[in-house]
Amino acid sequence: MDWLNIGSLALGELFSPFTATFILCALGLSVHFGYTGLLNFGQAAFAAVGAYGMAISVLTFGLPLGVGILMGLLASAIFAVILGIPTLRLRADYLAIVTIAASEVFRYFMTTIGFAKVTGGSNGLSQFGDDFWAANPFPEGTYGFGPFIYRADELWIRVVAFALIALGAVFVWLLMRSPWGRVLKGIREDEDAVRSLGKNVFAYKLQALIIGGALAALGGMVFVINLSNVQPQSWGTTFTFMIWTVLLLGGAATILGPIVGGMVFFVLLSVTQGIMSGLVDIGALPFLTLPQVGQIRFLLIGLALMLLVIFRPQGIFGNKKELQFNG
């Protein structure tokens, strides 16, 4: 087994745009679940709505990418309002059911042939990110050291993605230290009590849903710009559950949790992939084939998520006293 290669591949995941995508989505989910207690199981849909909103604005309406990004954010906000108005008045578990269903509905809607002219159907859309790559300020060449060597465009997307994460984290931190954040935490604990103190609980929950959804939309945009295409298959429930794993690994009601959780998660994923492929290669796992290794990894994710919830519900950074599972 090539340990050096496994290690370098794994470290490469630390700053990959893929990792950044899940960090942004988990940061949004932290606003939803960690701070407000909203059980959102459709975070993938918020990311997808943002990504499609941006891509369709650019391709169908010929808008510049900058405007497309704003349209993507707007689309995710509208999606939050559509989901929120009927469900936020109900108990938390209804939101979970509705969000998971809505995210599947949106995915199938994007796959439908009938709208393929706009949505690209199951083939998806591409060629919407040209403005992004054209705006790359880094001259051609390679940058970095050790496992962190990137071409100019690879560096560009990483810089942008992690700048977004930094901005998002500061934004959430500013919100959560404020009296506004205190109301959200109050709602997480008992919304009737907060209501009895004169706060418009519904408005706060809707605001939280929109803000967390916007962060996920940004994550979705990073995801599709990096891949240079957007496809409906990407946004399945697996996407959502990976976001949950990242969030719970790091700690739900924390700012650093989603960031470190995302990094640890994708490094571990890469390490297990590397080691298991290596073991298959040398014939130590005769019952497995290489393609199966990719599948087994997700089995392990599920197991890890269960163990996490049982043995360390507060995650890496969480305060056990402050946040246990009571969403």
Add this chain to the structure above:
Amino acid sequence: MANEISIGPAAPGCKKHDPILVADNVMRQFGGLTAVNVEHVEIPRGQITALIGPNGAGKTTFFNLLTGFDKPNTGSWTFEGKNLAGVPSYKVARLGMIRTFQLTKALSLLTVIENMRLGAQKQPGENFLRSLIRPLWAKHEAAITVKADDLLKRFKLDAKREDYAAALSGGQRKLLEMARALMSEPKLVMLDEPMAGVNPALTQSLLDHIKDLKKNGTTVLFVEHDMHMVRHISDWVIVMAEGKVVAEGPPAQVMKDPAVIDAYLGAHADTDLGTVAINVPGKAGN
């Protein structure tokens, strides 16, 4: 019998000299069951009014209706002359009518001081955009904190300031909930069973706090089963049974009322009212 609070003799639905809350024809049905059916009731301003009645009399449902936590089938009610029917609960609270809950709703995973700060109203930092810029709310926050610390001291919770509310005892949580309700300086405080589950050692201090409220000009309406408390601190007693107001009047008079003895006490009619609830085993403290 004449008294200072009502116009004319005390009777169910009688008019008061200065009512703060007036309810008319408030009815709430759950399926075939009529939980509340109050024709007319007035709550006197600046007094401590007790709402008593047997289990299932509709006291808590009536509370929920008045504060917008539940919607009646029919009826209207006004608070300081403002119509409150159909007004959502948070707006009711903003008008100065703050309630507490029978099952205490301390925000467990917020600290005691954060619980208190949340009770304050008109904090500009609770607006989403303004919350991002600290100077816009820091001053107000400091003022709120001073007030919160003051209340915590009064309620003897100042030692617990930084503890999570989850770490408090049941009685302390009741105190916290009451102190939190006072953060917004309400005109009417509605306490739903303030004594339920409170350690007897804390009972006296709770009673004193309620009397202090009256001294500061706050109107108090409370639901209670503890006759000792009702008799000692209330100025006026309203008795509900099967959803209706069956008697009203000053405590001494109401407790002699045959309708009350009948509806409320039933088999315990001969027991000394002052000691009933407090001596029932298992009543005091969880």
